[in-house]
Amino acid sequence: MALLDTLHRWAGGFVGLVLALLGLTGAILVHRDAWIMLPHAGDAQIQSTHVLAATTERLMSNPETRPQSVTFANANLGLDRLDFGKGAGAYTEQAGTIVSQWQTQWARPELWLFDLHHHLLSGDTGETIIGIAGVAGLFFVITGTILWWRTRKTFAFRPLPKRLSRPAIVRHHRDLGIVAAPLLVLSLLTGATLVFRPISAVFLGPGAPATIDTALQAPKGPKVALADHLDWRRMIVTARARFPDAELRSLSLPRKESGLVTIRMKRPQEWLPNGRTTLWFAADDGRLIGARDAASLSNVVAAYNILYPLHAAKVGGLGYRLVMTLSGLTLGLLGTLSVWSFWFKRPRPVKVRRGVRP
Template sequence: MKTRRVVFNFHLYLGLAAGLFLVMSGLTGSMIVFRDEIEALIYPELMEVAVRDERVPVQMVLNAVKQAYPRDKLLSVRMPRTPQQTYLLKMNDAHGLFVYADPYSGELLGAHRQEDTLIGWIALLHTELLIGERGKNILGVSALLLICMSITGFVLWWPPNGIKNISRGFKISWAAPWKKLIFDMHRALGIYALLFLVIIAFTGVSLVFNKTVAEFTNFVTASPPRPAPPLSDTSGVAGATLSLDEFLNRADHILPAPTTWINFPQTPQAPLVVRKKMPEESHPNGRSFIYFDQYTSEVLLIENASQAPSGTRIFNTFYPIHIGIIGGLPTRILQVVAGVSPLVLFATGYIMWRNRRKTKSIKNTSIKWARNSASRHDK
């Protein structure tokens, strides 16, 4: 019983320490599961256009963006994934400007910063608490604490007298007094949500501490690490001789699959990277990359996710699992429900803790009163 008390206290104080962060992370995560659909409803003029016969060259869109935003540098371009979807161009400025363009006319449709939109603000709150790298680390540690809380919660849920009474842990006595009802809700919801929360927490940790988790995954699977990104040759070359469309055509011949993103070099040594999604990949953006020398257009490295080592392939599934897309609509709905569960668990746990403190305070007051009373009688 002493061990159980230690586990209980550990579970309690972990919940008090990380509870509010986990509630916020769960609720905001639930809100952005359907982010693309929500943004298409709120900003249809930016997200979708009428389908026409032929798209303009991507280079034409880049030229329009450079002319409209001469002081900003282009960071990356999201390619349209449906005939209706627009280009999303991310600018490397202090405000994270998103620019949208019509792929059929090259017209710039509008721009906004991510934090200026409600769903974008929620996404930043979910991923970095609006404070950048520090916020990411706080959320990563909170996710680790959630894994610890799940383990200690399972230990406390398991009946002390054995498996014969295990069915009680799945039931909620709705007609019971409110204190028993709160306890039943915390216990039952905790066990029902346990597996989902552990998976969400672990995959969340993999997104924050990706290098460490990737190394761990490679170690467990005895896999080699991903190759380091190659560098462009800066020895006296003036600039690339190919247009962006020619880069994309070359990339399509190398890996015949949809291009999802183009990442532009931000330093003199950086390569131009074309990102692709192979048919069998579960990652929405794909994890296949072609690295080009930004000056000579030479192919520096090809990463085909279909042929990656097992450790890399496993690691590449963590993000799609985290956002709930692997099983389609049912798992996305489950992800929304699982994201709400930390709120209920924190609320019921807090109520039980407050009630215990109140009961303990009344008991201590009664003992103190009894001792004082006995002392007066002795006199």
């Protein structure tokens, strides 16, 4: 037990600050659509095929100004978001008129906060660090629960420690942690699995990672360059005709050498904000190459697809957003105070004079 306690304290002293950062940024980001204060942000979502087709044609017709992707308005945000790459982007009202534009993500707090939460502002390396921190966080919850059991009779719930002394912080950390453990497991497990897909084998079965990779893989399309002029309107009409009950969520230009324009849609039974119902069109002439109906995915893949909505509070409305806000704030508090108590409130060693009994 002493070794477990030492591992818990030392690991927390080094990883706690990263977990605190993830918790606090996550608590803010679950509400990000609500604090985008721009004209038309409160407009009702439009899913008329005619309007979506006309807007897409307007945004994508000029090869010189077309964005790399368009994410269409949703029920909580009445603006389309354009991504031009390298941090540049814009918000438009749903007819395609720009209401805000930027050349760097630092101009929009919701963008750099998202990058901070998902990549620590350092790309794939930061994402890996976040995944490791998530796994470490699960270790803290498990070991913390084991260590709490021996002191369970002294349990007293307090939102904040009585004082900033080390004993008070340790007791608060222990008791608040056991109360928040279920929420922390939910946040940490979903987050770590989204970074490290092989973790899904723990709760979805040994073959889950391979099954998910295969199911979510795009079809092999022609390696062709993107044409200057495509019938964007026809793509939207084709997508809506194929899945008439689905919400149109995004359109993306080919990445690397895929040669495919991708349209993502969300069917009513899907929880994922942008859905997994997907259509792929050839980049040279706009012909339909393939389509995937999310309803046809296996139970394993369907279960994996609900991880992000659970992690980012994209389901359950305001009530669940508040629950995940509480989870993030608690993680931020536990992580911050654990680092503070470890590095700045450690007990000083007792100096014993020679020849004098302590």
